[in-house]
Amino acid sequence: MKNIVKSFLSIALVASLVSCEDEQNLMFVTPEGSFEILTPTSGDEVVLDATTPLNPGLTLSWEDANYGSTPTEITYEVEIDKTGDDFDTPLVITSTTNTYVTTTSDVLNSAVVAVGLTPFTQGSIDIRIKASVGAQSSEVQYSNVINYLVTPYSTDLPKLSVPGNHQGWNPPTAPRIAASAFGETDYEGYVWLDGDFKFVAPDATGNFNWGNTDWGDDGTFSGVLSQGSPTNCTATTGYYRVKANPETLTYSADPVSWGIIGAATPTGWGSDTDLIYNPTTQKLEIASIALVPGAFKFRGNNAWSNGFDLGTVNADGYLVDGGDLTFSGAAGNYKVILDLSNPRRYTYELIAL
Numbered sequence: 001m002k003n004i005v006k007s008f009l010s011i012a013l014v015a016s017l018v019s020c021e022d023e024q025n026l027m028f029v030t031p032e033g034s035f036e037i038l039t040p041t042s043g044d045e046v047v048l049d050a051t052t053p054l055n056p057g058l059t060l061s062w063e064d065a066n067y068g069s070t071p072t073e074i075t076y077e078v079e080i081d082k083t084g085d086d087f088d089t090p091l092v093i094t095s096t097t098n099t100y101v102t103t104t105s106d107v108l109n110s111a112v113v114a115v116g117l118t119p120f121t122q123g124s125i126d127i128r129i130k131a132s133v134g135a136q137s138s139e140v141q142y143s144n145v146i147n148y149l150v151t152p153y154s155t156d157l158p159k160l161s162v163p164g165n166h167q168g169w170n171p172p173t174a175p176r177i178a179a180s181a182f183g184e185t186d187y188e189g190y191v192w193l194d195g196d197f198k199f200v201a202p203d204a205t206g207n208f209n210w211g212n213t214d215w216g217d218d219g220t221f222s223g224v225l226s227q228g229s230p231t232n233c234t235a236t237t238g239y240y241r242v243k244a245n246p247e248t249l250t251y252s253a254d255p256v257s258w259g260i261i262g263a264a265t266p267t268g269w270g271s272d273t274d275l276i277y278n279p280t281t282q283k284l285e286i287a288s289i290a291l292v293p294g295a296f297k298f299r300g301n302n303a304w305s306n307g308f309d310l311g312t313v314n315a316d317g318y319l320v321d322g323g324d325l326t327f328s329g330a331a332g333n334y335k336v337i338l339d340l341s342n343p344r345r346y347t348y349e350l351i352a353l
Contacts, residue, residue, distance in 0.1 A: 035063040037129060037143050045122070045149035048105045057108030058127075058148065061100040065131035065141045072133050073097055082116040083124035083147060090128075091115050109152045119154035119182055157344055160187050160244060161208035164197025164232070171200040171208040175282070177242055178343035185247040189343030192239050192277060193253060196232035199225070199244050215246060225249040239277050239284075241308070256308050258284050260336055262296025264327040265289065272302050275338055286336040288353055293331065295324040298338055298348065310338075310346060319346040 038061045048057055065074050075097055079090040093111045094101050103111075117123035129143040163174035177189030177199075187199075201213040216229035225244065235253045244251040259272025266289065267273065275284035275298075298319070300308020312323035327350065335351040 035065045035129070035131070035141070035143050037062045037127070037146050040146070040148065042146040043149065045151075047151040048109045048153050050153045050155050053104065053106035053109075055105045056102050057105035058103045059100075060102075060127070060129075062129050062143055064099055067133055075132050077130040077132075078103075078127065079130055080111060080115060080125045080127050083126050085115070087126065087128065108150065112150045112152050113154070117150060117152050119152050122149055122151045124149055154182050158182060158184070158187075159202070159343065160246075161200040161202075162189075162191050162197055162242060163200060164193065165195035166191070166193050166197065171210060171212070174200070174208070175341070176343050177244060180344065185245050187244045187246075189242055190239065190256075190340035191242045192279065192282070193235040193242075194237045196234050198232055199246070199251070201246070215244070215249075215251075223250055223252055225251050256300040257302070258298055258300050258308070258338055259302060260286065260289070260296055261299050262324065263294035264291050264296040272299055275336065282341040284338040284340065288333045289336055291327055291329070291331065291334050291350065293328055295326055297324050317347070318344070319348060
């Protein structure tokens with residue numbers, strides 16, 4: 001019996017030693033030599049385009065990392081950082097077991113903006129490949145570093161926050177107004193106001209907080225902005241189209257009530273059916289209206305030629321000035337929603353009841 005026990009112990013000891021040896025072989029695989037990025041060449045450049053997001057933005061190939069004769073699978077991670085940051089906080093854009101990879105334009109665009117490149121301006125990133133072995137991530141090996149010049153894009157419009165009495169003076173949660181394009185300063189949007197308010201710019205990371213650049217009235221209440229002014233802009237309670245231009249130091253807040261008008265509505269082109277502001281959704285609504293097939297549009301302040309006229313859906317799917325919309329659904333009662341809460345990205349819905 002003792003011999004049997006001894007035999008079991010011997011087998012267990014041998015198995016344990018073999019297991020430990022295998023584990024050590026895995027954990028202590030070390031790189032031998034170095035490996036190089038083959039393509040692209042350092043200094044190559046690319047201009048990314050929002051209209052072709054799936055086009056290649058970066059195609060990389062590199063040599064095999066050398067971990068000696070031990071057969072094992074190598075994992076490669078492509079790391080980037082803004083040139084000059086020395087990979088202090090590298091961003092991994094992809095991982096693979098191949099020695100090549102292609103990253104689409106939209107993925108590369110998001111990555112380079114995340115590490116600090118400015119949209120529509122050529123910037124420089126550094127790229128390196130990190131090699132490692134196994135789940136234990138044995139001693140890593142890095143390739144050489146190449147420099148890649150990238151001109152990213154942005155589909156986001158620049159925005160200002162509009163904090164005030166209407167929402168508790170909290171810039172992060174305040175309504176926004178937006179410029180017409182990146183690099184422009186003609187901010188505009190629709191906001192429910194209730195007394196004093198100001199304009200707050202985002203910081204370098206895109207966050208809106210007190211301590212950022214802000215603007216108030218210059219004290220004359222004549223539509224003139226003053227940076228850092230202690231005087232608040234002000235408006236009586238109501239729904240407004242708010243405009244601000246920090247470059248020209250001007251602003252305006254024009255009250256507007258919106259309605260739906262047209263052949264599709266009960267009163268035709270003769271008068272509007274008013275929409276009501278919903279403070280919970282920040283949208284304009286009609287709970288129920290009888291519609292028939294025909295043309296219609298959204299009109300502000302019950303008048304023509306006053307600058308409040310939404311009747312066309314553009315190529316991006318947003319409402320813009322001019323033209324007429326067409327209702328082609330079945331005649332019946334509908335809920336109407338006009339959403340002006342997303343600045344310069346205006347939409348509407350007709351929901352059958």
